[in-house]
Structures are given as C-alpha cells and as structure tokens.
Amino acid sequence: xxxxxxxxxxxxxxxxxxxxxxxxxxxxxxxxxxxxxxxxxxxxxxxxxxxxxxxxxxxxxxxxxxxxxxxxxxxxxxxxxxxxxxxxxxxxxxxxxxxxxxxxxxxxxxxxxxxxxxxxxxxxxxxxxxxxxxx
Numbered sequence: 001x002x003x004x005x006x007x008x009x010x011x012x013x014x015x016x017x018x019x020x021x022x023x024x025x026x027x028x029x030x031x032x033x034x035x036x037x038x039x040x041x042x043x044x045x046x047x048x049x050x051x052x053x054x055x056x057x058x059x060x061x062x063x064x065x066x067x068x069x070x071x072x073x074x075x076x077x078x079x080x081x082x083x084x085x086x087x088x089x090x091x092x093x094x095x096x097x098x099x100x101x102x103x104x105x106x107x108x109x110x111x112x113x114x115x116x117x118x119x120x121x122x123x124x125x126x127x128x129x130x131x132x133x134x135x
Contacts, residue, residue: 030057030129034069034127035114039114041113046108049135050105052103052104052135054102055103057099057132057133058131059093061128062128063115063126064122067090068087069087071086071088071111072113083100100134103135113128
C-alpha cells in the first residue's frame, strides 16, 4: 500500500513538472513555402529562448500531399551539427514533435525545412503551416 502512495506522488510530480515547462513556453506560428526542387529552405525569422528546455513543432498542414516534411533547428552560430534533422510525417500531424533537445537559455535559432520527394508534388508552391514552441 505504501509503495502505491509513493508511486502516485512521484507520478503527480512528473506530470506537474511537464505541465509547468510547457506552460512557460513561447509558441509562435511557423509557416512558409518550401522549395519544390528538393533544396533546403531557410527561414530567417530568428527566435531566442528565455530559458533552457526543448523546442517542439506541431505541424498543422502538410505541404501538397507529401508524406513528410524535414525540419531543422539552426542556432545563430550556424553550427549545423548541433541539432539533427527531424522528419515529420502524416502520423505526426497536430502532435508536438521535439525538434531541439536540451537547448540552452539565450539560444537564438531559426528553422530550415526540406522535402525530397519533389516529383510527387501536386501543387506549384508547396506550403506548410504549424506552431513552434520554445522555452
């Protein structure tokens, strides 16, 4: 019986901590047109974290029936090895996907996107729409 009480208390602490970290996040719309030639698209809107934590992206609209969108967090230092490319698929629509982990407070960053199956596009200007949240 005592173990259940301890477990429940720990679970509440973990859930509460997760809620607090998400509430403190700044969330901005992130949308744009991606290159339909398979090249990387740079978005020059810079954002700066106010505390440490993870950067998440919620894709709301996928570009032109493509099965996935690749997204990359690029820090101001332009060191492209800091964060890995993340692939967001149809299954991830309307779900928060972590695209930057353990980001330090005061980090200035921007986004890059890419789609590689350009021959499958059904529209002239493939666009995406989503929301980026950062600490």
